[in-house]
Every structure is written in C-alpha cells, then in structure tokens.
Amino acid sequence: MSLLERPTKIYFASDFHLGVPDYESSLAREKRIVRWLDEIKRDATEIFLVGDIFDFWFEYKRAIPKGFVRLQGKIAEITDSGIPVHVFTGNHDMWIFDYLPKELGVQLYREPIIREWNGKKFYIGHGDGLGPGDKGYKFLKKVFASRFCQWLFARLHPNFGIWLADLSSRKSRSVTGSADEKFLGEENEWLAIYAKEYLRKEHIDYFVFGHRHLPIQLEIGKHSTYFNLGEWINYNTFLVFNGQECTLNVWD
Secondary structure, rough: OOHHHHHOEEEEEOOOEOOOOOOHHHHHHHHHHHHHHHHHHOOEEEEEEEOOOOOEEEOOOOOOOOOOOHHHHHHHHHHOOOEEEEHHHHHHHOOOHHHHHHHOOOOOOOEEEEEEOOEEEEEOOOOOOOOOOOHHHHHHHHHHHHHHHHHHHHOOOOOHHOOOOOOOOHHHHHHHOOOOHOOOOOOHHHHHHHHHHHHHHOOOOOOEEEEOEEEEEEEEOEEEEEEEEEEOOOEOOOOEEEEOOOOEEEOO
C-alpha cells in the first residue's frame, strides 16, 4: 500500500527524556522507542513527537550532544520514506535549532499548533508555560528563549556547558520528586484548566499535550477531550488517531 493510499493514522508521543538518569537506562529506553517507531511506521500517515525528546539539547555551531544516534537514524529513515515527522521543542530541549530539520527532515515547532483531520480539530503542544501559575518558570522560559542567553551559553565549552545542564536537570528532578505521578484532580490540572479556557473562544475536539508526565484523558466539554501523553521512563504511552477517534495506548 502506498503512502497516499493509507487511511488516516496519526501517532503522538512525548517526554522520552533521553540522557537520564544514566547512560545504560537511557540507551535501553532509546532502543525501546526505536522499536515502537519501527512498529508504527507500517501504518502511520504522520508522527508527532511533542517535546522533551532529549533531557538536554543544545546545538553549538559545530557540535551537538553526542549519543541518541539510533533514534536520529530511525527518524531520518521514516521521513525519507515520505512519512512526516513533527517535533516540538519542550522545556528540556528548547535549544533545538536547525540540526534536526536539516539532517533528519523533521518539521519543528516552538509553539502549539492547530491541525484538522477528517473534521476533527486538534490543539497540539508540549504544554510548558500554559495555564495558570508557574510564573517563575514562565519568566525563565523567556530568558532561555532569548538570543542573548543562547549566545552566552554558546560561549561555554561543550564539555562544561552540557555538564552544567545535566547537573541543573538532576537538581530539578530532586526538587519535583514524584509529584508528576499524582493526578491533581480535574479542577487543579493546569493544562486542563487552560484547555477549558481556550474552549470559550474556539471549539477543539482534542487537546494533546506532553510535559505533565502522567497519562491523562479528561472530557472537558461537549465533544472535547484533553489528553496528556505521559512519558517513556515509566509509562511508554502514546496516542493514536485512527481517523475517527483517539485512544491512549501503552506500548509493551
């Protein structure tokens, strides 16, 4: 069956966080993700990787973080076959620039997008910085997104810069601990709150976010559902749209 003859089948996953907590477990996770991609490429019409693919990523002018070659090669193979792969930057890998689009052929997004298939409208984004509260992070995001900040970080030698970023990520995890594993209740889930507020100005059938690290499916309005994609350290969850409805699945 050619790509043009395939029925609609859209896949979404996020928060692979490759690089943590150590080389061995990250490599095992990467191989697991590659096996999943090998499976879904058989019938996928599009694939969305919705942020935090890497636990840290910064592209120096002539260097990138080493590793992750299996995933990069698989993505390039998929895009070369004609299947579009869409990559969103997350809060851990917002410093992806032109390397992945140029070398792997992906389409890169820094902000949420709206797409429509078969009359179903999707709002897709990583989710960081959306919703109420978290003013400290929203300020830091603006700082990290500034060209001046990126220029300053690029002045650091890659050995020191990547070590510093890894240290910062580990400290952040030690502070948050297992908080991401707890469902806060519909009235306190800030991405669900954001989605409900957005529905006041425009109907969306499916809100698809990452970042939260917990697989979530919530009916938030008439014919509107909020999905969080979870992560691949503990859950191995992904979303698939078959042209009529969305289902949240676990890849084993």
